[in-house]
Amino acid sequence: AQKVTQAQTEISVVEKEDVTLDCVYETRDTTYYLFWYKQPPSGELVFLIRRNSFDEQNEISGRYSWNFQKSTSSFNFTITASQVVDSAVYFCALSEGKWTGTASKLTFGTGTRLQVTL
Amino acid sequence: DTEVTQTPKHLVMGMTNKKSLKCEQHMGHRAMYWYKQKAKKPPELMFVYSYEKLSINESVPSRFSPECPNSSLLNLHLHALQPEDSALYLCASSQGDGGIYEQYFGPGTRLTVT
Numbered sequence: 707a708q709k710v711t712q713a714q715t716e717i718s719v720v721e722k723e724d725v726t727l728d729c730v731y732e733t734r735d736t737t738y739y740l741f742w743y744k745q746p747p748s749g750e751l752v753f754l755i756r757r758n759s760f761d762e763q764n765e766i767s768g769r770y771s772w773n774f775q776k777s778t779s780s781f782n783f784t785i786t787a788s789q790v791v792d793s794a795v796y797f798c799a800l801s802e803g804k805w806t807g808t809a810s811k812l813t814f815g816t817g818t819r820l821q822v823t824l
Numbered sequence: 825d826t827e828v829t830q831t832p833k834h835l836v837m838g839m840t841n842k843k844s845l846k847c848e849q850h851m852g853h854r855a856m857y858w859y860k861q862k863a864k865k866p867p868e869l870m871f872v873y874s875y876e877k878l879s880i881n882e883s884v885p886s887r888f889s890p891e892c893p894n895s896s897l898l899n900l901h902l903h904a905l906q907p908e909d910s911a912l913y914l915c916a917s918s919q920g921d922g923g924i925y926e927q928y929f930g931p932g933t934r935l936t937v938t
Contacts, residue, residue: 753929
């Protein structure tokens with residue numbers, strides 16, 4: 707069975723601080739995909755990144771960066787120089803890599819609420 | 825364009841009402857999803873349509889009835905709901921063409937059952 711753990715329920719930082727959101731996953735599959743989504747107060751989930759299990763390269767996109775480590779089953783997300791607009795709930799999610807013709811099922815973590823204040 | 829639209833944004837209905845939620849995407853995606861999300865919880869998968877056919881039903885009560893009239897549209901028909909069905913209902917779509925792709929979500933319909 708797949709499982710995603712986001713141990714940090716809530717994090718509060720002051721603007722311009724760096725913050726790392728942790729994600730630990732469990733799966734028996736050798737092929738799988740990891741995702742991060744942002745859910746601002748408006749409610750819509752915004753896709754941030756997809757990473758497959760064969761690609762352990764870290765990724766940077768502007769102030770966002772992701773550290774994927776298979777050895778520790780972790781896919782952590784860092785926001786550099788946080789801003790008030792980063793305040794949201796962030797979900798890490800996992801999908802197995804077997805295509806069954808029934809589309810992908812996401813297993814979500816419980817989410818981390820990030821509050822960035824001035 | 826990675827937009828998924830949902831209507832209405834808010835819906836209040838009584839337990840004897842019949843209503844429908846609508847979702848639309850024009851990205852050519854062949855997989856569409858309904859999720860239910862309660863406050864401070866992650867989204868829970870309800871239904872998946874793949875190539876306009878229902879492929880996954882996560883043991884959802886029959887008072888929720890999905891429909892996929894065409895590849896761009898997804899409906900969720902609601903009948904005789906219970907107050908505990910009050911939640912944010914999210915629609916999503918993904919390429920669904922033989923690989924595992926990200927899902928794009930709509931803004932959701934916030935449903936209140938009175």
